[in-house]
Amino acid sequence: MGTTAEFTEWIRAYAHALGFELVGFAPAVRPPHAESFLLWLARGYAGTMDYLPRTAQVRIAPTALLEGAQSAVVVGLNYAPETLPETDYRIARYALGDDYHTVIRAKLETLLNAICALKPEVQGRVCVDSAPVLERDLAWLAGLGWYGKNTCLINTHRGSYFFLGVLLLTIELAYDSPAEGGCGTCRKCLDACPTGALVEPYQLDARRCISYLTIENRDAIPQEWRRPIGEWLFGCDICQEVCPFNRPREHQPLRAVPTREARFRPRPLPSLSELLTMDEPAFQERFQGSAVRRAKWHGIVRSALVVAGNSGNPRYLPLIERYRHHPNPILREHAEWAYRRLTECLPEAESAPRPPSHRAEG
Ligand code: SF4
Ligand code: SF4
Structure with a gap:
């Protein structure tokens, strides 16, 4: 030495x-x-x-x-x-x-x-x-x-x-x-x-x-x-x-x-639907200790709306719909974009907004 x-x-x-x-x-x-x-x-x-x-x-x-x-x-x-x-x-x-x-x-x-x-x-x-x-x-x-x-x-x-x-x-x-x-x-x-x-x-x-x-x-x-x-x-x-x-x-x-570092193994991830229904405390808890928290809840929901809009999958429409009246103007505008993006490539029957379930039952 x-x-x-x-x-x-x-x-x-x-x-x-x-x-x-x-x-x-x-x-x-x-x-x-x-x-x-x-x-x-x-x-x-x-x-x-x-x-x-x-x-x-x-x-x-x-x-x-x-x-x-x-x-x-x-x-x-x-x-x-x-x-x-x-x-x-x-x-x-x-x-x-x-x-x-x-x-x-x-x-x-x-x-x-x-x-x-x-x-x-x-x-x-x-x-x-x-x-x-x-x-x-x-x-x-x-x-x-x-x-x-x-x-x-x-x-x-x-x-x-x-x-x-x-x-x-x-x-x-x-x-x-x-x-x-x-x-x-x-x-x-x-x-x-x-x-x-x-x-x-x-x-x-x-x-x-x-x-x-x-x-x-x-x-x-x-x-x-x-x-x-x-x-x-x-x-x-x-x-x-x-x-x-x-x-x-x-x-x-x-x-x-592949990495040998056990702490870099992929964590279980929520689905896109879960992300779109997760509130801020749930997001903080789910991504505790993950670099994903850097984007913050608001940023992740904003991106999730873009991804949902790009998905071509009408099952995200009711989730997107929830954000069309959100108090945050950025989320509201992204939801509007995602909604339009999804509906413009769907047949008319699929694109009609679904009524909330309690009203459907009533
Ligand atoms: S960095 Fe880009 S340009 Fe360079 S080798 Fe990789 S792919 Fe090719
Ligand atoms: S957007 Fe382009 S530059 Fe940025 S990470 Fe993706 S491929 Fe690379």
Whole structure:
């Protein structure tokens, strides 16, 4: 354990033992893509995510997060589920299990405690989504993966279904080389994106991305994107699903293997009908400890109305009907849209609103 290289390898082995499949080391420097991030913000691509410009300077400066930071231990935790749950809507893979913030933070804190037990003079700071720009750039520098045209970090052998986490340390370590690789002439993600959010390679206009529209956006979902949202209730995986680096091949069985992390196994999900009848306390309880809570009850019902409208299934009409008179104007308007969308493609007999059951019985 005497040399820097030995200590670095000890940390690597410990991190692997904690379940991190990808582990690398980089100097804690200003991210090489900091300028691109600032340009992306200046173009307005962050939409209403005001916290991004507000915290931009912290996100591109490791020493603003930890004074005296010298090194970054960068880890990747696979979240690809073995199978997708059978539901009448879709949720991005990363949100199917327990909230990743809690899982990764706990593991990185265990790692930090182990490091401090050996070297009490070392200070550390765990970053999980607190500085995503920094995390992705440091992950590239630490050799974990390279940037795909879909803006995800891609590991040539393991794909992109990874959460990233960073542990900043005030100690020098032996650093890995930046990852090599690239998309080549492929442009499957750009062609498959249903809203054209990948406006050019490596450029995501979040305002058009289903992930932003269904999670971060607190307003009405612009009408033009409601049909392309299809069955996505929370997030979207399309640009990762089509990526050749996530598709297992016989001769490269390592690609996108299922997660070994028990807490990322898909939780049981309510049906779309249940979502449309769930009140806020029931939603909070059902999604306790899940990343889905980020969209809040109101956001989930708003997306559920869009999904129901896109379903082509008249059995959702009575549930949609309940929201046509809701006090919340956004839910009311989405219900109106969903109602029109469903009825316009149904034969007249099916589209007539059904009377509430008590009146039918009376
Ligand atoms: S997550 Fe979906 S909507 Fe967003 S860029 Fe990827 S494919 Fe497009
Ligand atoms: S789908 Fe193709 S272009 Fe897009 S990230 Fe994957 S390899 Fe790159």
